[in-house]
Amino acid sequence: MKSIREIEDLGMEDLGRIAADTSIQVPADLEEDLRKTVAALSLAEEERETRRSVAPSWVRPLAAAASLGLLVAAGAAILNTPEELQDTYSDPAVAYAMLEESFGKISSKMSQGIAKAQEAGYEAREITNQALGL
C-alpha cells in the first residue's frame, strides 16, 4: 500500500495509468466512506469555530461590568486624591503643647489598662492561692 507521501509524489501520467488499470478493485462503499469522512471533518471544523467565537452568555455582561468598574475606580481615584495638608498650628510651641496633651492622653489610657490588667492578675493569684489552700 502506498504511503501518502508516495501518492503525493505521483505525477499526472502515473495517475492516468492507475485510473485506466481495470485490475485495481475499488471498494464498493469507498465513495460513501469518503463522503462520510469529509462530512465529519467539516462538522468538526465547524464546532471548533463555534467554540472559539461564541463565549458563554455571562462573559459579555461581566466584561462590560468590569470595564465600567475600571472607569469608576479610575475616576474616583483621580477625584479623591488627597490634597497637600496644611499644618493646623503655625507656632511650633503650640503644636508641641498639642502633642504633649495627646501623648499624655494615650499613655494615660495605656497605663490605666496596664493597671487594670495587673489588678486582675493579683486577684487571679489570690483566688488561685485560696483554691489551693496556700
Next chain:
Amino acid sequence: MKKIIAFAAIVLMSLSAFAQSGKSIYTRYSDEKGVEAVYISPNMFKLIGKIPDVNTGNGDVNLAPIIRNLSGFYLLSTSSPRVISDLSQDVQKLIKAGKYELMMEAKDDGETVRIYTENKGDDIVSLVFFSSEPDEVSFICVDGLIKQEELNILIDKSTR
C-alpha cells in the same frame, strides 16, 4: 477569558486607590461641621525639635526622642452623631486594611479605648488611638518611627 481576567486584575489594582490611611481619614473629616481637627506635618516636627527648651517641658514626659522621627500626626474629635458613625466605620476599615494589631482595649464607664500599632520589627511605624463614647469619639493617628523602649518610658512615666 484572558481579557476578562486582565480586566478584573486592573480593577482590583485600581481599587487600591481607595486604600485607607490616617491621612485619608483626616482629609475626609477635617472640614466637616462639628469636627475638631489637628494635623502636624513633618516640617513642623523639625521646627519643634529646634525649640531650645522642648527637652525640659513642663512635666516629666520628654517627647523629644519620640517626635524626632515622626512623619505625621492626625487628630479628629467630634460629637456629631453622623460623623461618629461614619468615622467609626472608616477606622475599622483602616485597621482591617493595614497591618495593625490591637495593642490594648479598655472599657470603662461607657468609654471604649483601643490602641492599635503597626510594627516593623521591634519599632512602631504607625499608632492609632481610638476612643469612643456614646456621644463623642476621638481618633489619633501617629505615623513615623517610634522606638518601643521610648514608648515604654513614656507609659512608665505616666503611671507614676
